Amino acid sequence: MKKIFVSTIMVLFCSSLVFASEVEGKWKGSIDTDNGPWEFSVVYKVSDEKISGEFFTEYGNLEFGEGKISGKEFEYSFDIEGVKHTHKGKLINDKEILIKYSNENGETGEFTFKKSTN
Numbered sequence: 001m002k003k004i005f006v007s008t009i010m011v012l013f014c015s016s017l018v019f020a021s022e023v024e025g026k027w028k029g030s031i032d033t034d035n036g037p038w039e040f041s042v043v044y045k046v047s048d049e050k051i052s053g054e055f056f057t058e059y060g061n062l063e064f065g066e067g068k069i070s071g072k073e074f075e076y077s078f079d080i081e082g083v084k085h086t087h088k089g090k091l092i093n094d095k096e097i098l099i100k101y102s103n104e105n106g107e108t109g110e111f112t113f114k115k116s117t118n
Contacts, residue, residue: 027113
């Protein structure tokens, strides 16, 4: 019985690591704005159950850290001009991530990231 329990825990732990490693890397996305689509990319870094990274936009770059990841789902926050923004992500498949975002001003929405090949 003890061997089955330990084996089950190891399988679950290893599958969480596989999903986390699929999130790691460069992703591209866009958000529709009043001025048209705003394109940007992000590079995710995963270490154990933590996720961090950096956004790259035409207006500059923004680093974030102290996020958490568990299996296919992750969450992180960052600050833009004194407003906290939160992204809750879910790995849909090895080429797509769904992000649901919110901020302290009550704005919400969602967008997808596509795995970047460059």
